[in-house]
Amino acid sequence: MAISYQKAFDLMKETGVTTYRIRKEKIVSERTLQNLRDGKPVSTETIERLCLLMNCTPNDIMEIVR
Numbered sequence: 001m002a003i004s005y006q007k008a009f010d011l012m013k014e015t016g017v018t019t020y021r022i023r024k025e026k027i028v029s030e031r032t033l034q035n036l037r038d039g040k041p042v043s044t045e046t047i048e049r050l051c052l053l054m055n056c057t058p059n060d061i062m063e064i065v066r
Contacts, residue, residue, distance in 0.1 A: 005036040008050060008061035015054050027053055 012018065019033055027049050035042050047058050054061070
């Protein structure tokens with residue numbers, strides 16, 4: 001079982017939030033963004049920050065893939 005964060009990147013595109021902005025405003029680091037891209041574990045703090053930024057819930061940015 002793995003977690004996919006593709007929904008986060010799709011929502012970023014929909015809401016106009018760029019990874020450049022996320023890095024520039026120090027919302028999350030480049031390393032954390034890469035972990036999201038690779039489906040690697042990230043902290044709940046990271047999920048919270050992204051949810052607050054895009055006004056969404058964790059279900060909107062991640063899903064379990066089997």
